[in-house]
C-alpha cells in the first residue's frame with residue numbers, strides 16, 4: 001500500500017530520507033556552515049523546496065535542484081545562479097526510477113558524493129475519504145518522502161490519505177535513523193504547518209477546512225517557505241551532529257505535549 005519510492009537507495013545516496021544528513025568529518029566551513037558539501041533537494045523549483053535549496057546554497061553547499069518539469073528546473077536554476085549561488089538542476093519525478101537515477105548521477109558529477117538529501121516533493125492532498133481512496137492514490141502517496149506535515153499530528157477529516165501518508169513519514173524517520181546510525185547518517189524530519197505556497201491554496205479555498213486549521217495557528221500568521229529553510233540548514237550542519245530521529249514542527253505552535 002504505502003510504497004516508499006526508492007530515492008532511499010543506499011548504494012547511491014549515502015544519506016537518505018526527507019531530511020537526511022551525513023555528519024561532518026572536519027567541521028571546516030570556508031564560505032558557510034555547509035561549504036564543500038553537496039545537497040540534493042527534490043521538488044525544489046517552487047515553494048518550500050525552492051526556499052530550502054536557496055538557503056542551503058546560501059550557506060555554502062552546492063545544490064542540485066529538481067522537479068518534474070524542465071521549464072521549472074531551468075527557471076529555478078537561472079534564478080538561483082543569478083543570485084550567485086552554486087546550483088545545477090535536472091528533471092526528476094520522484095515516482096520514476098530512471099529520473100531518480102539521473103538525479104543522483106547529476107549530483108555525483110559535482111564532487112562524487114552526496115552529503116544531504118532533502119526529500120521534499122509532495123503531491124496535492126486528496127480531499128475525500130480515506131476508505132474511498134483508490135490504490136492509485138496510495139501508490140502516488142508512496143512518492144512522498146520525509147517532509148511530513150502537521151496533518152500527521154492533527155489529522156483533518158477531509159485529508160485522510162494525506163494525513164496517513166504524512167504520519168507514516170514520522171515512523172519512517174525514527175526507523176531509518178536507527179538503521180543508519182551505525183553508518184553515521186542522521187535522519188530527521190521537517191513537519192511544516194500551513195505554509196504559503198501554491199500547494200496550500202487548496203486549503204485556503206476550502207473555507208471550512210481553512211477555518212478549522214486556522215484555530216491551531218498559535219502565532220496567528222501563515223508560515224513562509226523561508227520559515228522552514230533555516231531549520232533544514234541547521235539540521236544539515238555540524239551544529240546538529242547529535243540530533244537524529246527527530247520530527248520537528250515549523251508550524252507556529254507545538255503539537256506535542
Ligand SMILES: NC(=O)c1ccc[n+]([C@@H]2O[C@H](COP(=O)([O-])OP(=O)(O)OC[C@H]3O[C@@H](n4cnc5c(N)ncnc54)[C@H](OP(=O)(O)O)[C@@H]3O)[C@@H](O)[C@H]2O)c1
Pocket residue numbers: 042043044045046047048049066067068069070072073092093094095120121122123143144147148149150191192193194195196197198199200
Ligand atoms: N505548503 C504547506 O502548507 C505544507 C504543509 C505541510 C507540508 N507540506 C509539504 O511540503 C512539501 C512541499 O510543499 P509546497 O507547499 O512547497 O509545494 P509547492 O509550492 O506546490 O511546490 C512543489 C514543488 O515540488 C515539485 N513537484 C511536485 N510533484 C513532484 C514530483 N512528483 N516529483 C518531483 N517534484 C515534484 C513542483 O515542481 P513541478 O511541478 O515542476 O514538479 C514544485 O517545485 C510537500 O511534501 C508537502 O506535503 C506543505
